[in-house]
Amino acid sequence: MQFIHPIKKTFNKVFALSQFDAQKQSSIIPIRHMNFDFESAKIDPKFYMNAELASAYFASLSIFLTYGEDLVIDTARYHRDLLQDARLKQRVSSLIGQEALHSKLHEELNDAYMEKDLPVKLFRTLAGWVFDYGFNRLPQPMKLSLMAGIEHFTAVLAEYMMNHEQVFFSSQDEKQRAIWMWHMLEESEHKDIAYDVFQNLSNNYALRIAGFFPALITILVLISAASLLVPFYREPKNLIRWQYWKDMPRSFQLIFGLKDGVYGSSWKHIFDYLRPSFHPNDYDTSDFLAYYKERLLNADNGVLAPYFVKEFTPTLKV
Numbered sequence: 001m002q003f004i005h006p007i008k009k010t011f012n013k014v015f016a017l018s019q020f021d022a023q024k025q026s027s028i029i030p031i032r033h034m035n036f037d038f039e040s041a042k043i044d045p046k047f048y049m050n051a052e053l054a055s056a057y058f059a060s061l062s063i064f065l066t067y068g069e070d071l072v073i074d075t076a077r078y079h080r081d082l083l084q085d086a087r088l089k090q091r092v093s094s095l096i097g098q099e100a101l102h103s104k105l106h107e108e109l110n111d112a113y114m115e116k117d118l119p120v121k122l123f124r125t126l127a128g129w130v131f132d133y134g135f136n137r138l139p140q141p142m143k144l145s146l147m148a149g150i151e152h153f154t155a156v157l158a159e160y161m162m163n164h165e166q167v168f169f170s171s172q173d174e175k176q177r178a179i180w181m182w183h184m185l186e187e188s189e190h191k192d193i194a195y196d197v198f199q200n201l202s203n204n205y206a207l208r209i210a211g212f213f214p215a216l217i218t219i220l221v222l223i224s225a226a227s228l229l230v231p232f233y234r235e236p237k238n239l240i241r242w243q244y245w246k247d248m249p250r251s252f253q254l255i256f257g258l259k260d261g262v263y264g265s266s267w268k269h270i271f272d273y274l275r276p277s278f279h280p281n282d283y284d285t286s287d288f289l290a291y292y293k294e295r296l297l298n299a300d301n302g303v304l305a306p307y308f309v310k311e312f313t314p315t316l317k318v
């Protein structure tokens with residue numbers, strides 16, 4: 001799992017951003033349309049580092065994330081009307097557009113997972129309970145805080161994934177690679193928008209923290225627990241298979257390991273959100289974004305080139 005990225009050194013540093021850097025990170029972002037046309041027969045169930053449960057975590061995340069993204073879209077739409085800053089409004093439109101396409105295309109991936117014996121219907125029901133009877137009924141200020149919390153976790157995830165590019169290439173499944181790389185690029189691209197809306201309209205520290213914990217419990221605990229069901233759903237005999245039990249500690253390490261795990265090695269970044277002066281752009285990802293835009297979007301050999309349809313930028317309405 002050891003991987004030295006050419007610009008990793010700069011990426012891992014926490015910068016006290018200059019005004020110039022902050023502006024660079026807050027540039028206007030496009031909404032990119034993709035067409036992956038997933039085929040269930042070609043889905044690799046061990047996409048993530050050939051580990052069954054770690055891959056099941058990402059499949060479960062793909063299902064739950066669509067509910068989180070729908071909450072982000074509804075909450076962002078509601079609060080966009082309350083903003084005075086035309087440029088921030090424009091950025092919120094980009095956030096809404098990007099999330100709408102993430103949700104749509106992950107639903108297409110989830111439909112393909114369903115044919116691959118993943119408990120998609122069960123997880124949709126479970127996520128429906130959590131969101132329809134819980135999060136979606138919260139008052140708007142709390143939804144705004146939860147939106148910022150969710151976006152913090154997707155930003156942490158994106159930074160980890162982009163900093164460990166090899167995880168995308170451990171499988172030959174080019175379409176799962178493409179959707180996750182596209183999604184992670186855009187999560188990093190828009191990581192400060194929900195936070196800036198929250199600060200602009202609320203700026204209440206206690207409320208911000210109140211939205212952090214439900215996001216943490218859903219993404220780290222609930223989705224991880226749901227993932228444990230996947231192998232049994234596929235084949236109940238897995239319970240007595242050595243392979244399943246052998247995979248468990250490795251998968252746990254890949255997600256929660258303090259040295260290299262997705263969340264375990266990111267715990268400082270995760271809990272830095274509790275710092276009163278925290279801002280997403282304290283973590284400068286501008287070099288990484290530039291690298292990945294070229295890596296993914298280059299028309300000749302970019303990872304996303306075969307799937308890219310079009311892009312547009314919302315207009316600035318003053």
Ligand SMILES: [Fe+2]
Nearest residue numbers: 069099102187
């Ligand atoms: Fe997203």
Ligand SMILES: [Fe+2]
Nearest residue numbers: 099151154187
């Ligand atoms: Fe997002």
